[in-house]
Amino acid sequence: MKKNAKLNLWLWKWHFIAGIISLPFILVLAVSGGWYLFKDIIERPETDRARTVDVKGTPLSFQEQWDIAQKATTKQINSVVLPKTKNKATEFVSGRFSNTLESVYINPFTGDITNHRVVRNTFMYKVRKFHGELLMGSFGTKIVELAACWMVVLVLTGIYIWWPKQKWKSKRLFSIRTGHGKRILFRDLHAVTSFWISALLLLILAGGLPWTDVFGHNYKWLQEVTHTGYPETWNNSNYRSVKQGDPVPLDSVIQLTYGLQLPGKTTITLPENEKGVFTVKNETPALENQQIFHIDRYSGKIIGKDQWKNVGVMMRSRMWLMNFHEGKFGTWNFILVFLTAVLLTLASASALCSYLLRKKRGDWGIPPVPPQYKAGKGIIAFIILLGICLPLFGLSLIIIYGSYSIKQRFSWSVKNTGLIQKG
Known part of the structure; x- marks a missing residue:
């Protein structure tokens, strides 16, 4: 595609702003999300010990096991997980949400409780809460949602900025220059790595947004009114x-x-x-x-x-994306999401290094955009649409634009009232 030089500068500016807003959180989300992928592997030894029993004698009825489990917890037991084999303990669960779930494992042959597991007390639950809300409750969820929204902007603007101005060459896909100084090395490492994970990253972001407060609430509302749940x-x-x-x-x-x-x-x-x-x-x-x-x-x-x-189609899409986000579709899915988390960490760190090497003292390093340049109607329409689909992004954009307008008016006022004098 033929690039517009002024548009490229304008998008670079917004790519920089998106990076400033989201980069610290990207690193946190990438590391904690990659860590949480190993939840089943980390917890498997404990759950295997709780679930595996010796087969001996005649098992108790499930009704009797239910009564034992109910006496072991102060909460109402509301579900039972079906044992697939005879050497498995019966798992009785109380609570309906992740922060209230408790599991009581009953040995069907002895009636003994092999484990009483409270999800909110587990280490991986804390990792999940850190990943989803930074351990800050609803406020933290909104911060994560805002960072995710700006990550979408980072990906979209980054692709346009990285796309070559001249005729396309396939080596561009793998070109990381090593003999042109550290800044160029980190810049290419960031650009090429980000390009390769861009599509996967957008999929993963789409899978995480339904868990958020604002976007997730709106998605559920639309799902209800369209009867697609x-x-x-x-x-x-x-x-x-x-x-x-x-x-x-x-x-x-x-x-x-x-x-x-x-x-x-x-x-x-x-x-x-x-x-x-x-x-x-x-x-x-x-x-x-x-x-x-x-x-x-x-x-x-x-x-x-x-x-x-x-x-309904919206629920099916939502569940597919959420499962993909958690790597639940098997080994291939796990590898793709984990690799994306690793490369995202690498791309973010290299972007920071490249910027620090490029930045001059006292200068933010934002490329100047000709003041007379106006983004096309198509770009503006797309930004408005993105702001509607991602309300927190739209709100943050209004705040940024409002702050910029106030600053510009103040500067004009100071200049024209003679408060700033030369010399």
Whole structure:
């Protein structure tokens, strides 16, 4: 593409501003996010010890195990994870959100509690909270969201700036000059590395934004008004058990669940009250294999079911991107996201080194843009659209532009009232 020199300078200026705003947080998010990818590997030894039991004798009924687990915690047990083999402890879970989850593991042969795990007390939970909100609660979440928004700007402006002015040459994709001084070396290292991860980085950012407060809230609202989320048949609150006699034991529901032969991790949500239902759902990296079933607690019969193919397009997109963000699609996904985190750290560090080597004392190093230059209507329209889609970015842009306008007016006022005199 043919580049506009003035537009290139203008975008370089905004690329610099985006870097100033987001660079410290990029380093934090890249390192903490890369670390969190190893959650399952780090926690596996502990969970394996909790879940693995010796097979001996006749196991207790699941109903009896449920009673033992309930006595071991002050919270109401609300779900049970289906054991896949006989040598696995039964996991009973209380809490519905990440900060309230507790798991009690019961040895089905002895009734002993093999582990009582409180998620919020684990080290990797703290890493996740640091990655998502900088350990600052809702305020921290908004800071992370703002940094993510400006990262999008960094990627888009960076691609345009890096794109060669002259005829395209494939060696540009790999060209890192080593004999032209440190600044050029760090500059090329930043530019080439950033280009190679740009598409993946945008995907990862898209997968993280649904967790945020402002963008995530707006996304959920749009999902609701367009009816592109979960179908009503997915939600167990739309079903009621018809009371007739005594409730069926948990063992009957579990046997029915085994018969469904669902792939992946299968969880049975327990009824909350007399009219509540059992809800069976499975989690698997292959999202299209996820299903959900609702079972009457008195008759033990399936009264509702649904499949992933009936989930709305916005929810399907959201879940795919969020799973990709966490590297849940298997080894290939894990490697891609971890490699992106490593290269993003390298690109950010090299950008900082290049800038410090380029920057002159007393000068921010922002390239001057001709004052008469006005960005085209297409660019302005795109920025407005980006500001609408990413509200915190739009708000920060208004603040920056407002501050700049006030500064310009103040400078003009000082100059024209003679407060600044030569000599």
